Amino acid sequence: MGVDIDKKRVVTVCGDGGCGKTTLVEDILFLTKKITRKGSTDKGNTTMDFDSEEIERKISLQLAVGNTQWKKHLIYFIDTPGYHNFIADALCGIRAGDSVLMVVDAKDGSKAQTERLFAEAQREKKPVLFYLNGLDKEDVDVNAAVDSIKNDLSEKAFLLHFPIVENNEFKGYVDILEQKAYDYEKGEIDVPSNLSDMLEEKYMELVEEISTYDDELMEKYLEGEELDKDVLVKTLKIAIEEASFYPITIGSALKGLGSEQLLNSIIDLLPAPKEEYDKDVALVFKTYNDPQLGKMSLLRVCSGTFSSDSNYFNVNKDQEERLGALQLMQGKNLSKTEEATAGDIVAVAKLKVTQTGDTISTKGSDIVCDFVEMPLPFISYAVYGTSKGDEEKLGAAISKMIESDPSLKFERNDETKEFILTGMGAMHLEVTASKLKSKFGVEATLKLPKVAYKETIKGKTRSHGRYKKQTGGHGQFGDCVIEIEPLSRGGGFEFEDLIVGGAIPKQFIPSVEKGIKAAMEQGVVAGYPMIDIKIKLVDGSYHPVDSSDLAFQMAGSIAFKDGVVKCKPVLLEPVVEMEVYVPDENMGDVIGDLNSRRGRVLGMEPYEDKKGYQRIRALVPQAEILEYAPSLRSITGGRAFFKYHFSTYEEVPQQIAEKIIEESKQEKEG
Ligand SMILES: Nc1nc2c(ncn2[C@@H]2O[C@H](COP(=O)(O)OP(=O)(O)OP(=O)(O)O)[C@@H](O)[C@H]2O)c(=O)[nH]1
Ligand SMILES: [Mg+2]
The missing domain is CATH 2.40.30.10 (Translation factors)
Incomplete structure (x- = not known):
């Protein structure tokens, strides 16, 4: 495109939901004359939020790219969604950009999602430039916002500009390195007298910090010599590129104040792309x-x-x-x-x-760029087509959607026979269902997924099954005696043939087993499959003409069904082992919540990858965590996260079992 590599910038715009990213990119495109009218996300006419679902919801759902020129530089912006439900595209955007422009609502300061995105940027070793947005809002405390960044994200974050506010109106800014003040309308002005102390203090702080990155600068600084702004900026740029220093600028995307200075910071301070390989x-x-x-x-x-x-x-x-x-x-x-x-x-x-x-x-190349590991999906729903036709189109439409949203998963659960859609949060899946309808014309309903309950027995018995039909022509005859006994959890199914002397001919023994297995598929408590059972085939008899495969299947089935009810059958539920990562201060609440979900805490320990976090391990019935994600979010302000895997089946407590049995009865009748 005819622009030298060192005059390019690829900037990923990140930040918490609604902090003003899309508005900021819109303002920059307008300022640099890429668009002739400045749209707003509230009106649904911005350049970046072009998708019909984004327009309807007034939030970004996927990343979008724009580009502009500024002082002979070519800058690409990757605008990403802020809400945690749509974080996948923010991660892909961070990976694709050379630096991160982290927008923070000055009124809110750093929030849980800012923390998460900042951690991702650090993991990817991308420089971060902060932009405190919304300075036009009333009673904004910039110092408090900066403190929240320093406390939650990095002590190495420093203001480059601070605001000039008159009569509660955001009028201009003081450039700390230049030690000069500017009014957005009038241009350079004298530093307002009430701000000169603040400037002095912030200048010292900033220059002292920058000096630590360069020995020569440090010497000059210590000797009290005047420091050249260009030298400071050059040093700063190196520190930023190493991601050891995080500059903070300010503005109001809505009012179009500060975008020019931001563009200057982007070209002055953020790194240009590098030729990473010697191939295309x-x-x-x-x-x-x-x-x-x-x-x-x-x-x-x-x-x-x-x-x-x-x-x-x-x-x-x-x-x-x-x-x-x-x-x-x-x-x-x-x-x-x-x-x-x-x-x-x-x-x-x-x-x-x-x-x-x-x-x-190019052909012959074996270079593979690393890509983002998708975040752990949080929540699953069963998807049902509203009509028969929809059911058929569902799979095809969802696989198209997965192509554009890799944080979405879709699979069939063989146990419950449901199609399960898994994503980052309830809103993510609702938006997916809504897109299915608006874009692909497929109407789908989301339901909480069924739990794959099972049944087993706690007692043993001996049981006799005989199937005999000897009226009319060819008859049927099968006869067997079995012993039914429980296996320990995870034992599955065992079948032991103890027939001696040909009481049942060899070829019919698998028939008995087949009949029993079929009967086990429809349990006796609430109709769920039975597991962890051992069968001993101990005796039987046959008829030389009337015995058949089918007759022995029937006999096995009868013997099992008659016997199993005498073996104290019970309902089992899947239990998962969870790991919940929680900020220290939320430990008590999260454990209390896990207990209320019939969870059993196995242990807790400090989480080595994240300061101030604990890792809780617990066993929890799956039925109790179908909607865990939103609840954990609300307990911890979105700071905790979790993963889980299936662990074992356990007996359902009596009271709860009764409810499940009742529900299954109603479902059958309905
Ligand atoms: N007062 C004020 N409002 C702003 C400013 N910037 C954005 N807003 C408003 O904040 C709301 C959200 O703005 P967006 O630009 O959509 O925010 P976003 O960060 O792109 O949101 P997501 O992409 O959904 O995370 C809109 O109503 C904007 O008009 C600002 O500087 N000042
Ligand atoms: Mg947006």
Whole structure:
């Protein structure tokens, strides 16, 4: 695109839900004359929130890319969703960008989601520039916001500008390094006298910090010499690139104040892309796939040059992939470009084998770019088509949606025979269902998934089953004696043949077993499959003509059904082992909540990966955690997270079993 690599910037805009990211990108596109009218997310006419569901909900649901020029630089913005339900695209965006612009609502300060995103940026070793937004709001306390960033995220975060507020109105800013004041309308002004002490203090603090990154600067600083702003900025830039220093700027995206200074900070302080490899390499970090856009893959070029209408190679899939027209994206608007080089982001339509996360290169290349590990999904619902036709279209539509949203999972549960949709939160799945309807015309209902209850026995018995039909022509005769006894948990099913002397002919022994297994599938307590049972086949008799496979299946089934009711049958429920990661101060509440869910805490210990967090391990019945995610969020303000895996089956307590039995009765009758 004719821009030198060192004059490019790829900036991922992140931050908590509703902090003003999309508004900020819109303001920048307007300021730099990429668009002629500044839209707003409230009116649903911004460049970045172009999807119909985003317009309706007034929030970003997926990442979107824009680009602009500023002082001969080409800047790409990746606007990402803030709400935790849609974090997948924020993670993909962080991976694809060279730095993170972390927007923080100055009124709120850092929040749980800011913490999460900042941790991701650190993990990816991306420099972070903070932008305190909403300075136009009444009674904003910038120092409090900065303190929250320092306390929650990093002590190495420092203001570069602080606001000039007159009569509760945000008028301008003081540039701390320059030690100069500016009015957004009038330009440079004298530093207001009431702010000069503050400037002095913040200047010292900032310069002292910057000096720690450069010996020469430190010496000059200690000797009290005047320090050149350019030298300070140069040093600062290195510290920022190493992600050991985090600058903070300020503004109001809504009022269009501060965007110019932000753009200057982006080109002065954030790093340019680097040629990462000696081959043509691009990372596919996003796929749109809906009827509106068709399939559209977004490529971040990591190195080399990509040309339109040329053959390339998908390294992950080990297959050729032809790229058609390369296009620049401004939200949903496309414009063709012949070439893309390192640092560019281009969209390509209708790729055949390529999915999000794949690396595109030239044939023979074995470079695979790392991609984001998707966050742990939180919540599952069963999906039902509203009508028969919908049921059939459901699978196809959902797999298209998964292409554009890798945090979504869809699978059939063999036990409950339900189709299960798993995602990041209830809202994520509701939006998915809504998109199914608005984009794919498939109406789906979400329900809490069924729990795969089982049944077993606690006692043993001996039982006789005889199937005899000897009227009319060819008769039926099967006869067996079995012993039924419980196995320990996880024992499954055992069948022991103890027939001696041919009481039942060899070929009919599997028939007895088959009949018993079929009977076990429909348990006797509430109709759930039975497990952990041992059968001994001890005796039987046969008829030389009338005995058959079917007759012995029947005999086995009768023997089992008659006997099992005498073996103290009980209901079992799946129990999961959970790991819940909780801030220290929420420990008590979270454990209390787990107890109220019939959970048993196995242990707790400090969590080594996250300061101030504990890891709780607990066994909890699955039925009690179907809606755990939202409840844990509300207890911990969104700071905790959890994972779980199936552990074992355990007997359901009597009172609860009665309810389940009643429900299963009603379902059968209904
Ligand atoms: N007063 C004020 N309101 C703002 C400012 N920036 C954004 N808003 C408002 O905040 C709301 C959310 O703005 P968005 O730009 O959609 O926020 P976002 O960060 O993109 O939200 P998500 O993408 O959904 O996380 C809208 O009503 C904006 O008008 C600001 O600087 N000042
Ligand atoms: Mg947004």
